[in-house]
Amino acid sequence: MAEMSMQEKFAPNSICFGCGPANKKGLKIKSYRSGEGLKMEFQTSEEHQAFPGIINGGIIGTLLDCHGNWVAAIALMDEVGGEIPPCTVTASYSIKLRRPTPANSKLIIEGKVAEINGKIVKVELEMKAGEKICATGEGTFVAIEEGHPAYHRWN
Secondary structure, three states: OOOOOOHHHHHHOOOOOOOOOOOOOOOOOEEEEOOOOEEEEOOOOOOHHHEEEOHHHHHHHHHHHHHHHHHHHHHHHHHHHHOOOEEEEEEEEEEEEEOOOOOEEEEEEEEEEEEEEEEEEHHHHHHHHEEEEEEEEEEEEOOOOOOOOOOOOOO
């Protein structure tokens, strides 16, 4: 049996457009442990284009945001030796589009923790198509408490 992604294991009912396994029209990213953080692969398709042959920047932003969120959640889980990650949300993120990202390509996105401060995690991200870096990013993600509207979103 193939290894389950973090999303399939910890949030099988999530409807998030980027990473929710239960969203039939979503991107359904799958993040896996790798080295110091998480890694994912994403196969682009025609509907992800901004113009012929090039992927839309919003799709790139969504991939980096959702993957970064999972990097943070898993890091917080590991930090306390937990068995399930806390629900985290994006406080801020930014991306730098370094070159056009080709359509119909497999993207590799790697994320690692830059800093953990209590419930706040800063993450660094890199996205490649082939061997070329197409985008980089960073984000700040926060573990939330019961009462926050997104608290039960992974259940």
